[in-house]
Amino acid sequence: xxxxxxxxxxxxxxxxxxxxxxxxxxxxxxxxxxxxxxxxxxxxxxxxxxxxxxxxxxxxxxxxxxxxxxxxxxxxxxxxxxxxxxxxxxxxxxxxxxxxxxxxxxxxxxxxxxxxxxxxxxxxxxxxxxxxxxxxxxxxxxxxxxxxxxxxxxxxxxxxxxxxxxxxxxxxxxxxxxxxxxxxxxxxxxxxxxxxxxxxxxxxxxxxxxxxxxxxxxxxxxxxxx
Amino acid sequence: xxxxxxxxxxxxxxxxxxxxxxxxxxxxxxxxxxxxxxxxxxxxxxxxxxxxxxxxxxxxxxxxxxxxxxxxxxxxxxxxxxxxxxxxxxxxxxxxxxxxxxxxxxxxxxxxxxxxxxxxxxxxxxxxxxxxxxxxxxxxxxxxxxxxxxxxxxxxxxxxxxxxxxxxxxxxxxxxxxxxxxxxxxxxxxxxxxxxxxxxxxxxxxxxxxxxxxxxxxxxxxxxxx
Numbered sequence: 001x002x003x004x005x006x007x008x009x010x011x012x013x014x015x016x017x018x019x020x021x022x023x024x025x026x027x028x029x030x031x032x033x034x035x036x037x038x039x040x041x042x043x044x045x046x047x048x049x050x051x052x053x054x055x056x057x058x059x060x061x062x063x064x065x066x067x068x069x070x071x072x073x074x075x076x077x078x079x080x081x082x083x084x085x086x087x088x089x090x091x092x093x094x095x096x097x098x099x100x101x102x103x104x105x106x107x108x109x110x111x112x113x114x115x116x117x118x119x120x121x122x123x124x125x126x127x128x129x130x131x132x133x134x135x136x137x138x139x140x141x142x143x144x145x146x147x148x149x150x151x152x153x154x155x156x157x158x159x160x161x162x163x164x165x166x167x168x169x170x171x172x173x174x175x176x177x178x179x180x181x182x183x184x185x186x187x188x189x190x191x192x193x194x195x196x197x198x199x200x201x202x203x204x205x206x207x208x209x210x211x212x213x214x215x216x217x218x219x220x221x222x223x224x225x226x
Numbered sequence: 227x228x229x230x231x232x233x234x235x236x237x238x239x240x241x242x243x244x245x246x247x248x249x250x251x252x253x254x255x256x257x258x259x260x261x262x263x264x265x266x267x268x269x270x271x272x273x274x275x276x277x278x279x280x281x282x283x284x285x286x287x288x289x290x291x292x293x294x295x296x297x298x299x300x301x302x303x304x305x306x307x308x309x310x311x312x313x314x315x316x317x318x319x320x321x322x323x324x325x326x327x328x329x330x331x332x333x334x335x336x337x338x339x340x341x342x343x344x345x346x347x348x349x350x351x352x353x354x355x356x357x358x359x360x361x362x363x364x365x366x367x368x369x370x371x372x373x374x375x376x377x378x379x380x381x382x383x384x385x386x387x388x389x390x391x392x393x394x395x396x397x398x399x400x401x402x403x404x405x406x407x408x409x410x411x412x413x414x415x416x417x418x419x420x421x422x423x424x425x426x427x428x429x430x431x432x433x434x435x436x437x438x439x440x441x442x443x444x445x446x447x448x449x450x451x452x
Contacts, residue, residue, distance in 0.1 A: 059288055063331075067338035090376045097334035097375055104330045105289075108323035112293035137374035144370050148363035149323055150316045 002026045002115040003161075004106045007056075009045030011206055012121035012164055014186045015172055017048070018179040019163040020119045028113055029056040030106050034063055034098070035071045037192050044187040051182070059105060068095040070190060077190050079199040083208055086201045091129050093190060093201065099132035100141070103160065107145045110158050114151075117159040123172065124165050138162055169209030177215055184218035195223045228252045228341040229387075230332045233282075235271030237432055238347035238390055240412045241398055243274070244405040245389040246345045254339055255282040256332050260289055260324070261297045263418050270413040277408070285331060294321040296416060303416050305425040309434055312427045317355050319416060319427065325358035326367070329386065333371045336384050340377075343385040349398070350391050364388055395435025403441055410444035421449045 005017045007029040020027045031045045042058065049056035066072035069092040078091060099122070106118045122133040131137060138160045146152040164172050176183065188206045189196035196203050196219065210217040231243045233255040246253045257271045268284065275282035292298035295318040304317060325348070332344045348359040357363060364386050372378040390398050402409060414432045415422035422429050422445065436443040 057291065059290075061287060062285060063334060064285075065283065065335050065338045067334075090379060094376055095334075096337035097330050097371065100330035100333060100370060100374055101327065104323050104326035107326060108289060108293075108321075109291050111322035112291045131376060131379045132374040134373065137370070140366065140370040140373050144326060144363070144366040145323065147360065147366050148326055148358040150320055150357060153316060153357045 001117075002028060002113055003117045003119055004110045004113070004115050005029050005119040006102055006106050006121070007031050007045055007049070008121075009041040009043070009048065009186060010121070010188050010202075011176065011181075011183070011186045011209070012123055012172060014044075014048055014121075015176040015179065015181050016119045016121035016163055017052075018176065018181050020161075021052070022179055025117070025119070027054055027119070028109065028115065029054050030109055031056065031058045032061050032102055032105065033058055034061045034095070034101075037070060037073060038187070038190050040189075040192045041187040044185050047185050048182060051185075057109060061101070061105075063095070068098075069093045070095050077200050079197070081201060081204065083204065086204065087129050089129060090131060091201060094130055097132070099130075099137070103141050107149060107158060111149050111151045115158070116156070117161050120160055120162045121164050122162045123167065123169075125168055135162075135165060138165075168212070169205050170212035173209040173213035173215055177213070184222050186219065196220070227343075228254060228339055229343045229345055230336045230339070230341050231255050231345040232328055232332050232347070233257050233271055233275070234347075235267040235269070235274065235412060236347070236414050236428075237402065237407075237409065237412045237435070238349055238398060240270075240274055240347075241402040241405070241407050242345045242347035242389055243278075244402065244407050246387075247278070248405055251343070251345070253280055253345070254335065254341065255280050256335055257282065257284045258287050258328055258331065259284055260287045260321070260327075263296060263299060264413070264416050266415075266418045267413040270411050273411050274408060277411075283335065287327070287331075289321070289327075294324075295319045296321050303426050305423075307427060307430065309430065312430065313355050315355060316357060317427060320356055323358070325356075325363070329367050333375060333384060337375050337377045341384070342382070343387050346386055346388050347390050348388045349393065349395075351394055361388075361391060364391070394438070395431050396438035399435040399439035399441055403439070410448050412445065422446070
Protein backbone atom coordinates (compact mmCIF):
# COMPACT_ATOMS: atom_id res chain seq x y z
CA UNK A 1 0.00 0.00 0.00
CA UNK A 2 1.15 3.52 -0.76
CA UNK A 3 2.19 5.79 2.08
CA UNK A 4 3.30 9.41 2.22
CA UNK A 5 6.55 10.05 4.10
CA UNK A 6 7.16 13.57 5.41
CA UNK A 7 10.79 13.65 4.56
CA UNK A 8 13.17 16.47 5.46
CA UNK A 9 16.45 14.68 4.84
CA UNK A 10 17.26 14.69 8.55
CA UNK A 11 18.16 11.77 10.78
CA UNK A 12 14.63 11.19 12.10
CA UNK A 13 12.60 11.45 8.90
CA UNK A 14 15.13 9.34 6.99
CA UNK A 15 14.86 6.66 9.66
CA UNK A 16 11.04 6.93 9.43
CA UNK A 17 11.33 6.42 5.67
CA UNK A 18 13.43 3.29 6.16
CA UNK A 19 10.93 1.99 8.71
CA UNK A 20 8.11 2.48 6.17
CA UNK A 21 10.08 0.46 3.61
CA UNK A 22 10.89 -2.26 6.12
CA UNK A 23 7.17 -2.53 6.87
CA UNK A 24 6.44 -3.25 3.21
CA UNK A 25 5.01 0.16 2.33
CA UNK A 26 5.45 1.94 -1.02
CA UNK A 27 6.70 5.34 0.12
CA UNK A 28 6.00 8.59 -1.73
CA UNK A 29 8.29 11.26 -0.26
CA UNK A 30 7.16 14.80 0.46
CA UNK A 31 9.68 17.52 1.29
CA UNK A 32 8.65 21.09 2.09
CA UNK A 33 11.04 23.88 1.21
CA UNK A 34 9.67 26.45 3.63
CA UNK A 35 12.50 28.93 3.68
CA UNK A 36 14.42 27.05 6.33
CA UNK A 37 17.89 28.56 6.62
CA UNK A 38 19.29 25.04 6.65
CA UNK A 39 17.95 24.28 3.18
CA UNK A 40 20.96 22.06 2.78
CA UNK A 41 18.75 19.32 4.25
CA UNK A 42 16.79 19.36 0.98
CA UNK A 43 19.89 18.31 -0.94
CA UNK A 44 20.15 15.41 1.50
CA UNK A 45 16.51 14.49 0.94
CA UNK A 46 16.95 14.48 -2.83
CA UNK A 47 20.07 12.34 -2.69
CA UNK A 48 18.41 9.72 -0.48
CA UNK A 49 15.14 9.59 -2.47
CA UNK A 50 17.05 9.23 -5.74
CA UNK A 51 19.23 6.45 -4.29
CA UNK A 52 16.05 4.53 -3.40
CA UNK A 53 14.33 5.44 -6.72
CA UNK A 54 11.30 6.87 -4.91
CA UNK A 55 8.62 9.26 -6.11
CA UNK A 56 9.55 12.56 -4.46
CA UNK A 57 7.59 15.82 -4.28
CA UNK A 58 9.44 18.97 -3.20
CA UNK A 59 7.02 21.80 -2.49
CA UNK A 60 8.18 25.40 -2.13
CA UNK A 61 6.20 27.18 0.56
CA UNK A 62 6.87 30.70 1.63
CA UNK A 63 6.08 31.57 5.27
CA UNK A 64 7.14 35.20 4.97
CA UNK A 65 5.81 36.25 8.37
CA UNK A 66 8.81 34.64 10.08
CA UNK A 67 8.35 34.02 13.76
CA UNK A 68 11.06 31.38 14.06
CA UNK A 69 14.83 31.17 14.25
CA UNK A 70 14.62 28.54 11.49
CA UNK A 71 13.15 30.96 8.96
CA UNK A 72 14.31 34.37 10.19
CA UNK A 73 18.05 35.05 10.29
CA UNK A 74 17.44 37.96 12.68
CA UNK A 75 16.45 35.52 15.43
CA UNK A 76 19.58 33.91 16.90
CA UNK A 77 19.79 30.12 17.06
CA UNK A 78 20.39 28.87 20.61
CA UNK A 79 23.93 27.55 20.90
CA UNK A 80 25.72 25.30 23.35
CA UNK A 81 22.69 24.47 25.46
CA UNK A 82 22.77 21.39 27.62
CA UNK A 83 20.45 18.50 26.79
CA UNK A 84 18.36 19.36 29.85
CA UNK A 85 17.97 22.99 28.85
CA UNK A 86 16.86 21.98 25.34
CA UNK A 87 13.73 20.11 26.33
CA UNK A 88 12.63 22.53 29.06
CA UNK A 89 10.51 24.91 26.98
CA UNK A 90 9.28 25.58 23.46
CA UNK A 91 12.40 26.86 21.69
CA UNK A 92 12.73 29.81 19.29
CA UNK A 93 13.29 27.24 16.54
CA UNK A 94 9.58 26.39 16.79
CA UNK A 95 7.94 27.39 13.47
CA UNK A 96 4.34 28.50 14.13
CA UNK A 97 1.91 25.72 13.19
CA UNK A 98 4.56 24.11 10.97
CA UNK A 99 3.59 20.49 11.45
CA UNK A 100 -0.12 21.26 10.96
CA UNK A 101 0.81 22.75 7.60
CA UNK A 102 3.13 19.85 6.69
CA UNK A 103 0.66 17.15 7.71
CA UNK A 104 -2.17 18.91 5.84
CA UNK A 105 -0.05 18.94 2.69
CA UNK A 106 0.77 15.26 3.26
CA UNK A 107 -2.94 14.53 3.73
CA UNK A 108 -3.69 16.28 0.44
CA UNK A 109 -1.09 14.15 -1.36
CA UNK A 110 -2.30 11.01 0.45
CA UNK A 111 -5.87 11.59 -0.65
CA UNK A 112 -4.86 12.26 -4.24
CA UNK A 113 -2.60 9.20 -4.44
CA UNK A 114 -4.97 6.98 -2.42
CA UNK A 115 -2.34 6.33 0.23
CA UNK A 116 -3.68 4.99 3.52
CA UNK A 117 -1.13 6.56 5.83
CA UNK A 118 1.46 9.24 6.52
CA UNK A 119 4.80 8.37 8.10
CA UNK A 120 6.04 11.19 10.26
CA UNK A 121 9.36 11.21 12.14
CA UNK A 122 8.06 13.14 15.14
CA UNK A 123 9.72 12.39 18.41
CA UNK A 124 8.17 13.28 21.74
CA UNK A 125 10.93 12.07 23.98
CA UNK A 126 14.23 13.73 23.29
CA UNK A 127 12.56 16.80 21.87
CA UNK A 128 9.38 17.33 23.76
CA UNK A 129 9.78 21.08 23.37
CA UNK A 130 7.73 21.23 20.17
CA UNK A 131 3.97 21.10 20.82
CA UNK A 132 3.33 19.80 17.31
CA UNK A 133 5.33 16.62 17.94
CA UNK A 134 3.19 15.44 20.85
CA UNK A 135 0.98 12.34 20.70
CA UNK A 136 -2.15 14.39 21.54
CA UNK A 137 -1.47 16.60 18.52
CA UNK A 138 -1.10 13.64 16.18
CA UNK A 139 -4.36 12.13 17.46
CA UNK A 140 -6.13 15.45 16.86
CA UNK A 141 -4.76 15.53 13.34
CA UNK A 142 -6.04 12.05 12.50
CA UNK A 143 -9.46 13.18 13.70
CA UNK A 144 -9.24 16.33 11.59
CA UNK A 145 -8.63 14.47 8.35
CA UNK A 146 -11.22 11.83 9.18
CA UNK A 147 -13.77 14.65 9.36
CA UNK A 148 -12.49 17.02 6.71
CA UNK A 149 -11.49 14.95 3.69
CA UNK A 150 -13.36 13.13 0.95
CA UNK A 151 -11.44 9.98 1.90
CA UNK A 152 -12.63 10.34 5.50
CA UNK A 153 -16.23 10.88 4.38
CA UNK A 154 -16.03 7.63 2.44
CA UNK A 155 -14.75 5.77 5.49
CA UNK A 156 -11.17 5.48 4.22
CA UNK A 157 -8.95 6.30 7.14
CA UNK A 158 -5.60 8.00 6.62
CA UNK A 159 -3.44 7.01 9.58
CA UNK A 160 -0.60 9.07 11.00
CA UNK A 161 2.23 6.64 11.77
CA UNK A 162 4.98 8.08 13.95
CA UNK A 163 7.35 5.15 14.48
CA UNK A 164 9.91 7.22 16.42
CA UNK A 165 7.45 8.92 18.75
CA UNK A 166 8.50 7.16 21.94
CA UNK A 167 12.12 6.38 21.07
CA UNK A 168 15.14 8.12 22.53
CA UNK A 169 17.66 9.60 20.09
CA UNK A 170 19.96 6.66 20.86
CA UNK A 171 17.20 4.21 20.01
CA UNK A 172 16.54 6.06 16.75
CA UNK A 173 20.23 5.80 15.86
CA UNK A 174 20.25 2.10 16.67
CA UNK A 175 17.11 1.50 14.63
CA UNK A 176 18.51 3.45 11.70
CA UNK A 177 21.76 1.53 11.95
CA UNK A 178 19.91 -1.80 11.74
CA UNK A 179 17.91 -0.58 8.74
CA UNK A 180 21.09 0.63 6.99
CA UNK A 181 20.08 4.31 6.91
CA UNK A 182 22.82 6.24 5.06
CA UNK A 183 23.57 8.47 8.07
CA UNK A 184 26.40 10.23 6.21
CA UNK A 185 23.83 11.68 3.78
CA UNK A 186 21.40 12.93 6.41
CA UNK A 187 21.56 16.52 7.65
CA UNK A 188 20.51 17.74 11.09
CA UNK A 189 22.30 21.04 11.74
CA UNK A 190 20.02 24.10 11.87
CA UNK A 191 22.75 26.18 10.27
CA UNK A 192 23.12 25.73 6.55
CA UNK A 193 26.93 25.77 6.37
CA UNK A 194 29.43 23.38 4.85
CA UNK A 195 29.89 21.43 8.08
CA UNK A 196 27.55 20.93 11.06
CA UNK A 197 28.06 23.63 13.71
CA UNK A 198 28.06 21.12 16.57
CA UNK A 199 26.44 23.67 18.88
CA UNK A 200 22.81 24.11 17.85
CA UNK A 201 20.11 22.07 19.61
CA UNK A 202 19.81 19.73 16.66
CA UNK A 203 23.57 19.01 16.51
CA UNK A 204 23.68 18.46 20.27
CA UNK A 205 20.78 15.98 20.21
CA UNK A 206 22.24 14.14 17.24
CA UNK A 207 25.62 13.82 18.96
CA UNK A 208 23.91 12.60 22.15
CA UNK A 209 22.05 9.93 20.15
CA UNK A 210 25.16 8.54 18.49
CA UNK A 211 27.19 8.74 21.70
CA UNK A 212 24.59 6.86 23.76
CA UNK A 213 24.05 4.32 20.99
CA UNK A 214 27.81 3.67 20.93
CA UNK A 215 27.93 4.26 17.17
CA UNK A 216 30.16 6.77 15.43
CA UNK A 217 28.32 9.32 13.30
CA UNK A 218 29.53 8.75 9.74
CA UNK A 219 28.61 12.35 8.84
CA UNK A 220 31.19 13.58 11.35
CA UNK A 221 33.75 11.09 10.05
CA UNK A 222 33.21 12.41 6.50
CA UNK A 223 33.59 15.96 7.77
CA UNK A 224 36.84 15.17 9.53
CA UNK A 225 38.22 13.54 6.39
CA UNK A 226 37.25 16.57 4.27
CA UNK B 227 -7.90 42.57 18.70
CA UNK B 228 -6.17 41.28 15.58
CA UNK B 229 -7.80 38.54 13.57
CA UNK B 230 -6.75 36.62 10.47
CA UNK B 231 -9.30 36.52 7.65
CA UNK B 232 -8.98 33.72 5.09
CA UNK B 233 -9.79 35.83 2.13
CA UNK B 234 -10.20 34.54 -1.42
CA UNK B 235 -11.90 37.58 -2.92
CA UNK B 236 -15.16 35.66 -3.33
CA UNK B 237 -18.62 36.59 -2.10
CA UNK B 238 -18.46 34.55 1.11
CA UNK B 239 -14.97 35.42 2.33
CA UNK B 240 -15.46 39.11 1.52
CA UNK B 241 -18.66 39.08 3.57
CA UNK B 242 -16.79 37.32 6.39
CA UNK B 243 -14.16 40.08 6.22
CA UNK B 244 -16.84 42.76 6.53
CA UNK B 245 -18.40 40.90 9.46
CA UNK B 246 -14.99 40.87 11.21
CA UNK B 247 -14.71 44.63 10.73
CA UNK B 248 -18.27 45.22 11.92
CA UNK B 249 -17.41 43.25 15.06
CA UNK B 250 -14.55 45.62 15.83
CA UNK B 251 -11.71 43.32 14.81
CA UNK B 252 -8.46 44.40 13.16
CA UNK B 253 -8.34 42.08 10.16
CA UNK B 254 -5.14 40.79 8.59
CA UNK B 255 -6.03 39.20 5.25
CA UNK B 256 -4.54 35.95 4.02
CA UNK B 257 -5.00 34.84 0.42
CA UNK B 258 -3.59 31.58 -0.91
CA UNK B 259 -2.62 31.39 -4.55
CA UNK B 260 -2.78 27.62 -4.89
CA UNK B 261 -2.86 27.28 -8.64
CA UNK B 262 -6.63 27.74 -8.83
CA UNK B 263 -7.61 28.15 -12.48
CA UNK B 264 -9.80 31.05 -11.38
CA UNK B 265 -6.86 33.07 -10.11
CA UNK B 266 -8.82 36.12 -11.14
CA UNK B 267 -10.29 35.99 -7.62
CA UNK B 268 -6.88 37.07 -6.31
CA UNK B 269 -7.15 40.34 -8.26
CA UNK B 270 -10.49 40.84 -6.52
CA UNK B 271 -8.96 40.11 -3.12
CA UNK B 272 -6.17 42.64 -3.71
CA UNK B 273 -8.54 45.36 -4.82
CA UNK B 274 -10.78 44.93 -1.78
CA UNK B 275 -7.90 44.75 0.74
CA UNK B 276 -6.28 47.85 -0.75
CA UNK B 277 -9.58 49.75 -0.65
CA UNK B 278 -9.84 49.00 3.08
CA UNK B 279 -6.11 49.67 3.65
CA UNK B 280 -5.61 46.25 5.26
CA UNK B 281 -2.48 44.23 5.83
CA UNK B 282 -2.67 41.51 3.19
CA UNK B 283 -0.52 38.42 2.72
CA UNK B 284 -0.71 36.55 -0.57
CA UNK B 285 1.02 33.19 -0.37
CA UNK B 286 1.90 31.16 -3.46
CA UNK B 287 1.41 27.47 -2.81
CA UNK B 288 1.88 24.83 -5.43
CA UNK B 289 -0.25 21.69 -5.09
CA UNK B 290 1.19 20.02 -8.20
CA UNK B 291 -0.45 16.65 -7.57
CA UNK B 292 -3.79 17.99 -8.82
CA UNK B 293 -6.78 15.90 -7.84
CA UNK B 294 -9.35 18.67 -8.33
CA UNK B 295 -11.17 20.40 -11.16
CA UNK B 296 -10.10 23.70 -9.55
CA UNK B 297 -6.40 23.02 -10.05
CA UNK B 298 -6.29 20.59 -12.96
CA UNK B 299 -7.64 21.78 -16.32
CA UNK B 300 -7.92 18.16 -17.47
CA UNK B 301 -10.80 17.60 -15.03
CA UNK B 302 -13.99 19.14 -16.41
CA UNK B 303 -15.92 21.61 -14.24
CA UNK B 304 -19.53 20.52 -13.70
CA UNK B 305 -21.83 22.82 -15.66
CA UNK B 306 -25.52 23.57 -15.53
CA UNK B 307 -26.29 21.44 -12.48
CA UNK B 308 -29.43 22.12 -10.52
CA UNK B 309 -29.11 23.46 -6.97
CA UNK B 310 -30.26 20.09 -5.67
CA UNK B 311 -27.65 18.18 -7.64
CA UNK B 312 -24.92 20.48 -6.40
CA UNK B 313 -25.22 19.68 -2.71
CA UNK B 314 -25.80 15.94 -3.14
CA UNK B 315 -22.23 14.70 -3.08
CA UNK B 316 -18.63 15.85 -2.77
CA UNK B 317 -17.95 17.51 -6.12
CA UNK B 318 -14.88 17.23 -8.36
CA UNK B 319 -14.10 20.84 -7.39
CA UNK B 320 -13.14 19.55 -3.94
CA UNK B 321 -9.39 20.19 -3.47
CA UNK B 322 -7.89 17.43 -1.29
CA UNK B 323 -7.41 18.71 2.26
CA UNK B 324 -7.51 22.31 1.03
CA UNK B 325 -9.12 23.91 4.04
CA UNK B 326 -6.84 22.04 6.45
CA UNK B 327 -3.89 23.56 4.58
CA UNK B 328 -5.47 27.04 4.48
CA UNK B 329 -6.47 27.04 8.16
CA UNK B 330 -3.01 25.78 9.17
CA UNK B 331 -1.40 28.65 7.29
CA UNK B 332 -3.87 31.04 8.94
CA UNK B 333 -3.01 29.56 12.34
CA UNK B 334 0.69 30.11 11.63
CA UNK B 335 0.06 33.75 10.78
CA UNK B 336 -2.29 34.14 13.77
CA UNK B 337 0.33 32.82 16.15
CA UNK B 338 3.05 35.05 14.72
CA UNK B 339 0.87 38.18 14.81
CA UNK B 340 -0.73 37.30 18.16
CA UNK B 341 -4.21 37.27 16.67
CA UNK B 342 -6.85 35.53 18.76
CA UNK B 343 -9.02 34.24 15.94
CA UNK B 344 -9.43 33.26 12.31
CA UNK B 345 -12.48 34.37 10.32
CA UNK B 346 -13.42 31.78 7.76
CA UNK B 347 -16.27 32.13 5.26
CA UNK B 348 -17.21 28.44 5.28
CA UNK B 349 -20.83 27.66 4.66
CA UNK B 350 -22.40 24.34 5.57
CA UNK B 351 -25.87 25.01 4.28
CA UNK B 352 -25.92 25.89 0.63
CA UNK B 353 -22.74 23.98 -0.07
CA UNK B 354 -22.67 21.04 2.23
CA UNK B 355 -20.83 19.02 -0.41
CA UNK B 356 -17.38 19.99 0.90
CA UNK B 357 -16.38 17.96 3.98
CA UNK B 358 -13.93 20.66 5.05
CA UNK B 359 -16.70 23.22 5.50
CA UNK B 360 -18.65 21.23 8.09
CA UNK B 361 -18.99 22.33 11.73
CA UNK B 362 -17.42 19.08 12.97
CA UNK B 363 -14.33 19.80 10.89
CA UNK B 364 -13.99 23.32 12.26
CA UNK B 365 -14.31 22.03 15.84
CA UNK B 366 -11.59 19.46 15.15
CA UNK B 367 -9.35 22.19 13.78
CA UNK B 368 -9.75 24.37 16.88
CA UNK B 369 -8.75 21.36 18.95
CA UNK B 370 -5.75 20.72 16.69
CA UNK B 371 -4.30 24.17 17.14
CA UNK B 372 -5.06 24.20 20.87
CA UNK B 373 -2.85 21.10 21.15
CA UNK B 374 -0.23 21.80 18.51
CA UNK B 375 0.79 25.43 18.80
CA UNK B 376 2.90 27.45 21.21
CA UNK B 377 -0.09 29.77 21.70
CA UNK B 378 -2.24 26.79 22.66
CA UNK B 379 0.40 25.50 25.08
CA UNK B 380 0.36 28.88 26.77
CA UNK B 381 -3.42 28.80 27.13
CA UNK B 382 -4.04 31.39 24.40
CA UNK B 383 -6.91 30.05 22.36
CA UNK B 384 -7.12 30.79 18.63
CA UNK B 385 -10.82 30.61 17.74
CA UNK B 386 -12.19 29.71 14.32
CA UNK B 387 -15.07 32.07 13.63
CA UNK B 388 -17.30 31.05 10.74
CA UNK B 389 -20.03 33.70 10.70
CA UNK B 390 -21.68 32.32 7.55
CA UNK B 391 -21.71 28.67 8.60
CA UNK B 392 -25.46 28.35 9.07
CA UNK B 393 -26.65 31.03 6.64
CA UNK B 394 -28.26 30.38 3.28
CA UNK B 395 -26.72 32.07 0.24
CA UNK B 396 -29.63 34.53 0.28
CA UNK B 397 -28.90 35.39 3.91
CA UNK B 398 -25.22 35.88 3.08
CA UNK B 399 -26.16 38.27 0.27
CA UNK B 400 -28.49 40.20 2.60
CA UNK B 401 -25.84 40.39 5.29
CA UNK B 402 -23.22 41.56 2.79
CA UNK B 403 -25.66 44.14 1.45
CA UNK B 404 -26.22 45.58 4.93
CA UNK B 405 -22.48 45.73 5.56
CA UNK B 406 -21.89 47.45 2.19
CA UNK B 407 -19.74 44.67 0.73
CA UNK B 408 -18.57 45.79 -2.75
CA UNK B 409 -20.22 42.84 -4.50
CA UNK B 410 -19.14 44.12 -7.92
CA UNK B 411 -15.50 43.53 -6.95
CA UNK B 412 -16.00 39.99 -5.63
CA UNK B 413 -15.43 37.00 -7.89
CA UNK B 414 -17.13 33.62 -7.58
CA UNK B 415 -16.90 31.88 -10.98
CA UNK B 416 -14.67 28.80 -11.04
CA UNK B 417 -13.62 29.68 -14.58
CA UNK B 418 -11.03 32.42 -14.81
CA UNK B 419 -12.46 34.23 -17.85
CA UNK B 420 -13.38 37.85 -18.44
CA UNK B 421 -16.99 37.33 -17.42
CA UNK B 422 -18.60 34.76 -15.08
CA UNK B 423 -19.67 31.63 -16.97
CA UNK B 424 -23.05 31.49 -15.24
CA UNK B 425 -23.06 27.69 -15.38
CA UNK B 426 -20.53 26.39 -12.86
CA UNK B 427 -21.72 25.40 -9.38
CA UNK B 428 -20.33 28.60 -7.89
CA UNK B 429 -22.10 30.86 -10.42
CA UNK B 430 -25.36 28.95 -9.91
CA UNK B 431 -25.23 29.28 -6.12
CA UNK B 432 -24.33 32.96 -6.32
CA UNK B 433 -27.25 33.63 -8.68
CA UNK B 434 -29.58 31.70 -6.37
CA UNK B 435 -28.43 33.80 -3.41
CA UNK B 436 -29.06 37.13 -5.11
CA UNK B 437 -32.35 35.94 -6.61
CA UNK B 438 -33.72 34.72 -3.29
CA UNK B 439 -32.48 37.84 -1.50
CA UNK B 440 -34.29 39.99 -4.05
CA UNK B 441 -31.12 41.95 -4.77
CA UNK B 442 -29.53 42.41 -8.16
CA UNK B 443 -25.93 41.23 -8.42
CA UNK B 444 -23.90 44.35 -9.25
CA UNK B 445 -21.18 42.15 -10.78
CA UNK B 446 -23.67 40.99 -13.41
CA UNK B 447 -24.82 44.57 -13.97
CA UNK B 448 -21.21 45.64 -14.57
CA UNK B 449 -20.75 42.73 -16.96
CA UNK B 450 -23.85 43.67 -18.93
CA UNK B 451 -22.64 47.26 -19.20
CA UNK B 452 -19.21 46.18 -20.40
